[in-house]
Amino acid sequence: MRDKENKNPADIPAEHDSNTSTRHFIHDLIDEDIAEGGRFAGMAVHTRFPPEPNGYLHIGHAKAICIDFGIAEQYGGLCNLRMDDTNPSKEDVEYVEAIKEDIHWLGFDWGDRFYYASDYFEQMYGFACDLIRKGLAFVCEQTPEQMRESRGTLTTPGIPSPWRDRPVEENLDLFRRMRAGEFADGTYTLRARIDLNSGNFNMRDPVLYRILRIHHHRTGDDWCIYPMYDYAHPIEDALELVTHSLCSLEFEDHRPLYDWVINNLDLPAQPRQIEFARLGINYTVMSKRKLRRLVEGGLVDGWDDPRMPTLGGLRRRGYTPSSIRNFTDRIGVSKVNSTVDYAFLEHCLREDLNSNARRVMAVLRPVKLVLTNYPENLVEDFTVENNPERPEDGTRTVTFSRELWIEADDFAEVPAKGYFRLFPGNEVRLKTAYIIRCTGCEKDADGNVTTVYATYDPDTRGGNAPDGRRIKGTIHWVDSKTAVAAQVRLYDNLFAVEDPDSAERDFLEHLNPDSLEVLKQAYVEASLAGSSAPLNCQFLRLGYFCLDSKDSRPDALVFNRSVSLKDSWKK
RNA sequence: UGGGGUGUCGCCAAGCGGUAAGGCACGGGACUUUGACUCCCGCAUGCGUAGGUUCAAAUCCUGCCACCCCAGCCA
Numbered sequence: 013m014r015d016k017e018n019k020n021p022a023d024i025p026a027e028h029d030s031n032t033s034t035r036h037f038i039h040d041l042i043d044e045d046i047a048e049g050g051r052f053a054g055m056a057v058h059t060r061f062p063p064e065p066n067g068y069l070h071i072g073h074a075k076a077i078c079i080d081f082g083i084a085e086q087y088g089g090l091c092n093l094r095m096d097d098t099n100p101s102k103e104d105v106e107y108v109e110a111i112k113e114d115i116h117w118l119g120f121d122w123g124d125r126f127y128y129a130s131d132y133f134e135q136m137y138g139f140a141c142d143l144i145r146k147g148l149a150f151v152c153e154q155t156p157e158q159m160r161e162s163r164g165t166l167t168t169p170g171i172p173s174p175w176r177d178r179p180v181e182e183n184l185d186l187f188r189r190m191r192a193g194e195f196a197d198g199t200y201t202l203r204a205r206i207d208l209n210s211g212n213f214n215m216r217d218p219v220l221y222r223i224l225r226i227h228h229h230r231t232g233d234d235w236c237i238y239p240m241y242d243y244a245h246p247i248e249d250a251l252e253l254v255t256h257s258l259c260s261l262e263f264e265d266h267r268p269l270y271d272w273v274i275n276n277l278d279l280p281a282q283p284r285q286i287e288f289a290r291l292g293i294n295y296t297v298m299s300k301r302k303l304r305r306l307v308e309g310g311l312v313d314g315w316d317d318p319r320m321p322t323l324g325g326l327r328r329r330g331y332t333p334s335s336i337r338n339f340t341d342r343i344g345v346s347k348v349n350s351t352v353d354y355a356f357l358e359h360c361l362r363e364d365l366n367s368n369a370r371r372v373m374a375v376l377r378p379v380k381l382v383l384t385n386y387p388e389n390l391v392e393d394f395t396v397e398n399n400p401e402r403p404e405d406g407t408r409t410v411t412f413s414r415e416l417w418i419e420a421d422d423f424a425e426v427p428a429k430g431y432f433r434l435f436p437g438n439e440v441r442l443k444t445a446y447i448i449r450c451t452g453c454e455k456d457a458d459g460n461v462t463t464v465y466a467t468y469d470p471d472t473r474g475g476n477a478p479d480g481r482r483i484k485g486t487i488h489w490v491d492s493k494t495a496v497a498a499q500v501r502l503y504d505n506l507f508a509v510e511d512p513d514s515a516e517r518d519f520l521e522h523l524n525p526d527s528l529e530v531l532k533q534a535y536v537e538a539s540l541a542g543s544s545a546p547l548n549c550q551f552l553r554l555g556y557f558c559l560d561s562k563d564s565r566p567d568a569l570v571f572n573r574s575v576s577l578k579d580s581w582k583k
Numbered sequence: 584u585g586g587g588g589u590g591u592c593g594c595c596a597a598g599c600g601g602u603a604a605g606g607c608a609c610g611g612g613a614c615u616u617u618g619a620c621u622c623c624c625g626c627a628u629g630c631g632u633a634g635g636u637u638c639a640a641a642u643c644c645u646g647c648c649a650c651c652c653c654a655g656c657c658a
Contacts, residue, residue: 035597064658099657156656163654166585170654201656211586213654222656241658265587265653287588294594342606344596346589349651353594356607366620401620432618441616475616486616553617581618 036345038083038286042256051282057089058255061115061122062096062129062248065107065229067300068315069114070322071336071357075291078340080258081120092252093122096129098244100228114323119333129248130230136239136247137191139277140202140220144183148276149220150176151186152203159201163216170208170216190223193236197223204243206272214269218242246270250279257283260290261347291343292351295505296321297512297519311523312506316562318572319506319527329503330548330558330574335364354505358575365548365556365574370398370405373443373488374536374551374571376500378417381489383448385467386414391493394444394474408539412445415492417535419553422487423464425453430581432484434464440485443552447472447483488552495535498569500557502529534571542566553577 045052061080063073084091093115097103115122143149152175154162164170178186190200202221210216220243225236239247249257257270264287274282292298297306298321306312306320316324326336339360343352373396392412398405418434427435434440434450441447448466456462471478475486504527512519536551544566545559555576564570 040599062658066658096658102657152656154656159656160654164585165654168585198656203656213586215586216654219656224656238656240656245658261588262652263658267587289589342595344606346596348589348596350595353607356595359607362619371617400617430618443616445616447616483616485618488617550617550619553619555619577617577619579618 034341037347038079038256038258038288038345039086041284041286042083042087045255045284052255052284055253055255055281057084057087058091058253059084059089059258060092060094060249060252060254062094062245063111064096064099064103065111066099066102066104067107067304068322068324069111070298070300070303070320071293071326071340072291072298072321073114074118074323074336075340075343076258076260077115077118077120078337079288079345081122082341083256083258089255090125091120091122092125092127092254094127094129094248094252096241096245096248097228097230098129098239098241099224100226100238101224103229105229110324117323117327117333118337125252127248127252128230129244130228132244132248132251133231133235133239135251136244137237139247140187140239140243141184142277143204143220144187144202145180146276147180147205149183149202149204150178151183151190152176152201152217152219153199154201156198159219163213164208172208173203173217176205176217187221190221190237191235193225195223197225197236199223202237204269204272206269210268212265212268214242214266215272218269242266242269243273246273246283246285247277247279249283250274250277250281253281254283255281257285259285259287261287261349262290263287287347288345289347289349291340292349293321293354293357294351294510295354295507295512297507299513302513302519305520306506309520311520318501318560319503328561329572330365330556331361332364332368332548335361338364351511361575362556362578365550367401368399369548369550369556371396371400371550371552372537372540373410373490374498374500374534374540374554374557375417375419375488375490375495376502376531376534376551376554377420378490378533378535379420379423379461380463380492381416381418381423382463382465383414383416383446383468384451384465388414390414391491392445396444410444410537410539411491411494412442413491413493416442416489417492417495418464418487418489420461423450423453423461425461433487434466434485438485439483440487441472441475441483442468442489443486444475445473445489446470447475447477488554490535490537492535494538496538496541496569498534498536498540498571500531500534500571500573501560502531502573503527504529536569536571540569543569548574550577 059080081091152173162171201219203217206215208216221237224238267285270285316328318329393409395407423434436450439449446468448468451465453461454463506527507522508524509522512522545561547559550556556574557571560570560572
């Protein structure tokens with residue numbers, strides 16, 4: 013049913029094309045607009061993603077990107093990328109390239125439609141003069157304090173600025189001189205003349221232009237007056253022939269002003285603003301301001317720390333573009349303030365990596381296993397499948413000898429109820445190698461197990477029992493003769509509480525002290541020697557890991573755990 | 584107290600007057616050379632709440648309640 017509206021159904025991943033969650037209320041509204049014709053007659057659906065280049069993109073932006081580009085795609089329309097750079101005090105070119113890179117990484121492309129709001133400064137100035145001529149804007153001399161006082165309160169209307177009825181010619185002259193740099197910063201503003209009685213503060217004569225002598229990253233010092241978002245945005249959209257301007261819920265109050273600008277100017281299009289809820293995820297924070305505090309406070313390893321919800325962080329953590337697109341697609345789009353479980357994001361990653369990541373064996377917390385009846389100098393080769401989900405990915409060879417590394421967790425001197433791994437007297441299968449029987453262990457002075465002893469059954473090569481006996485446990489291992497040492501970083505939630513934002517206390521007080529655990533002496537199988545990023549793989553029975561793009565070197569591997577495997581045993 | 588929004592399972596979310604989809608999480612079972620994957624089964628007599636209209640209401644009407652956003656020369 014959904015496909016009826018989708019001009020391009022082939023672009024929707026097959027695994028959820030029967031899922032209604034990809035269709036949502038915005039589709040309904042657009043369908044209505046198309047059916048009505050009217051101001052959208054003859055126009056292709058046209059959206060835009062308009063970030064302000066003042067920080068790095070995070071997964072909340074990914075939701076918006078998927079909606080903006082996704083809807084354009086589904087309707088056979090277009091989506092522009094536009095830097096909303098109307099406030100030079102916060103912006104920097106540094107972010108522009110990073111933003112473009114992140115969007116491309118997600119798999120979206122804006123073609124030749126990359127724009128800057130600053131491209132339109134001259135036209136915006138002209139439109140402002142039009143508003144003045146229509147008596148819809150005036151130059152105001154109120155200070156910020158005076159403006160705040162005369163704006164009124166929730167229950168009382170605003171009172172008119174003393175400059176509200178300034179004659180058109182005088183307004184035109186003053187506005188021209190504002191632009192010419194005749195006045196100091198903050199001394200004059202251009203304001204819209206709308207409705208001081210409105211219950212909506214945005215309509216109580218909002219500021220349209222302010223004087224700001226700040227070097228702009230693109231226009232340099234050409235301008236000393238800059239347009240405000242509420243005035244600039246509808247013009248930017250209209251000039252680009254955008255039909256549907258999608259944004260988040262907090263702009264609902266701004267829509268009347270958006271429409272006011274559209275309706276009072278002679279623009280080439282009349283875009284419609286539609287608002288949706290922004291993404292929240294538990295155990296993390298999403299505001300740029302807070303993420304910045306984490307970075308600047310040195311609490312994380314930069315904007316791309318693998319624990320960060322930034323696209324850079326998720327990428328370094330091992331998240332794939334399709335896992336993120338899938339996630340944003342499946343959480344749906346609505347107007348309800350919502351917080352999605354982090355577990356769902358993890359689910360989407362596991363789902364992707366389960367079918368695509370090659371399996372390897374690695375031992376994170378090594379304990380030596382000695383097979384006392386295995387010949388001292390014998391080395392055998394075993395063939396292992398790279399991905400049981402995808403036989404076409406082939407096989408590889410791992411070596412096997414008398415001394416192996418196994419996971420400390422896979423041995424228990426005294427097994428808990430239901431434990432079916434290695435313990436004295438018990439049999440276990442070494443993945444693809446042999447069935448072994450534990451005979452005991454050796455401990456150091458502190459009681460830590462240092463070596464586990466076992467005998468192997470030579471008749472079970474490959475792990476098959478000729479007598480058909482059932483072996484419940486299969487454990488992973490790495491040959492100590494060929495193992496490659498590696499550092500492995502395990503990550504947990506950055507915050508210890510579900511909603512670090514809500515509490516009375518500062519969000520930083522909820523940081524999870526155990527969000528990072530570094531294992532300096534792990535062992536991975538020899539096939540991984542010399543690898544370099546990007547590399548996603550599954551460490552058998554442990555989880556999905558990737559090479560750290562910053563710190564790993566072919567001769568000194570560093571892995572990040574992207575997400576653990578589900579574990580129905582965990583004590 | 585003004586304006587704008589939203590309330591369907593622990594978390595997302597369909598539903599648009601005809602008798603509560605789906606996913607995640609969770610619990611149980613089957614399978615298993617990953618305690619993974621996969622596969623079965625279970626999981627809202629209930630849709631913020633109180634009334635009303637109707638043969639029939641999550642869907643329509645009215646009142647209440649709760650939560651979110653807004654008084655930047657930020658976006």
